[in-house]
Amino acid sequence: MKTNRRNFIKKTSFALAASTVPFSNIYALKPKETLGVALVGLGYYSTDVLAPALKLTKHCRLTGIVTGSPHKIPKWQKQYGIKDKNVYNYDNMHEITNNPDIDVIYIVLPTGLHAKYAIKAANSGKHVWCEKPMARTAIECQAIIDACKKNKVKLSIGYRMQHEPNTQKIMKWAKTKPYGDIQTVSARAGYYDPRENHWKLKKEMGGGALYDMGVYSINGIRYSTGEEPIKVLSASHSTERPELFSEVDETTFFKFEFPSGAIGRGWTSFGKSMNELTVTTKDGFYILKPFQSYSGVRGYTCTDEKLLPFKGNQQAKQMDDDSLSILNNTNVLVPGEEGMKDIVLVEAIYKSAKTGSEVKL
Template identity: 55%
Template sequence: MKNRRSFLKTTGLALAASTLPLPHFAYGNPQMKLGVALLGLGGYATNNLAPALMQTKHIELRGIVTGSPEKIPVWQEKYGIKDQNIYSYETLPEIANNEDIDVVYIVTPTFLHKKYAVMAANAGKHVFCEKPMAMTVSECQEIIDACKKNNVRLAIGYRMQHEQNTQTIINWAEINPYGALQNVHTEAGFRIGSSGGWRLDGAKGGGAIYDMGVYPINAMRYATGLEPISLTASHETQRPNLFLNGAPEITYFDLEFPNGITAKGRVTYADNVNFLKVNCADGNYELAPFQSYNGVSGSTSDGKYLAPCECNQQAIQMDDDALAIMNDKPMIAPGIEGLRDIQIVEAALASGRNNGERIALKQY
């Protein structure tokens, strides 16, 4: 282990750090794949992203960035990762000189997203950043600015926006097949226990509103096709000894949208819930569950059934984002998408601390 740690700290290539290599692939060539390094080898990277990368057509796993040297041989054996494509958090800047790696996917706890997304962008690599994008709007903007400055692309890991039934809901917000939209109701959450780790700590992006809040918030936005103009919120913690640094166990929030449209949401660490309901002038429709890794399905007031897709959401997401890079097309979920949700998370936290104060939302 000591030798492995020493290797991580000393790995470097001969090119000067100030020069950024050209991508090794030819954009638009369907025979080529982007290479991605996963930064952070926790549960989501291990159990979801890495297996999904075995199914992707346009991007493949070529590297890892980890602070846990003991994980390295396991990943190398399972995925055939070269020694020269292994980095620690400290040696991440050296990835600038590695032509095998085109994308760095940030999969750390939320409070570390900004730090490593900016480092990856400064190394000249495209950035995929897991949601929630960052802790604050200002951190989100720093990531966006770093990617723009370094002329690299940025995608936020909103896998649901790549999923077929969710895309139907997004389309219906534009064409209004059930008449003018009136209101939305959505809730998401699960019962967390003492093994929740950083998710129990408000200083690290914990609490239901930080960790799970972007699901119902993003759903409200894509289900209406609009940006909210104000918000009120309240918090509840049924197990105060479980949560640290002001992390709320449950948050209720109400959003106002243009045209008199309203949305009611709840995000919770106290019980299992997972639905999105949209009420319109001439009918309604829903997805339940709306944000599961599989089985997303729905129904409409006139009897339509939105059958679940037998597919890997993460594979579709990463392929879509890779193709956007290769073909110079817009990302489905760019950085501004993550920033807008974090604005609402911040407002919900503030409103709840101030007895449900109504907070006006800036239009980005």
């Protein structure tokens, strides 16, 4: 029977506590310099974005996959050199517990499955990275957080924008206010999605524009103000393709009020292309356009300061930052609590749109 990593560490700790002999004289483990990452779900984002980014990372590398599509396995093994013993399916994923090649499990599944498999990942004793949006409900978010705390593993949510330098400057300005107090923030995130048979059209799977693209707008408004909303003032849905969007929203508008009196306005859509963050202040303004693209995030200010695009790969930077927090045992940049705050607001926006009234938070 194999000894899992947590039991080994626990037993080693007890032995050390009972000994006065220095640790280095008993047993010296060479610290890892890079972490092994297993991607769970081999759809577009894993295939076309994350896996290529993992070729660019310095502190982590792709060592495993979890998939329910056996026909995809040979191509992934050939392209990334993944060993047979590091290939799993959704039923035997728990066996990763005993695999020293895998340190992190990255959940890249439809939103409605995030909680189930993030909790499985935590229970395996591995660190958890979970794509945004974190889950369908705040209750599910809390369950993920609790599972990670119980198993003493780190949890990070895939908000790549918070790792991007121009976005980080906007977040800093929320505190330093170089152009005066923030008065309004507007955030627009959307694209035209022509697909007629996709999980993002299904409510049970966590589909809809607000969950998918709307989280960019919600998070952008929050990090641009540096505050948490005290109420959803209004919200509404609209669609030009009701035959497709019978279960979920195609386009959503929402309006927040913050403790300082600042107002946040958000738009998100699967029917319109939009990608802009605008902050107006007492003494001026600043803009990111685009503000949530995979590359080319740029902007300018009322004083003609240019916010030039980051030349690196956003996803590689995100995963390297999160890896360093594990290797150095420091706080992750985007913890589960941050992801949960957005889902609380998603639920409040849906409630406001349904009732036609404001929702206090």
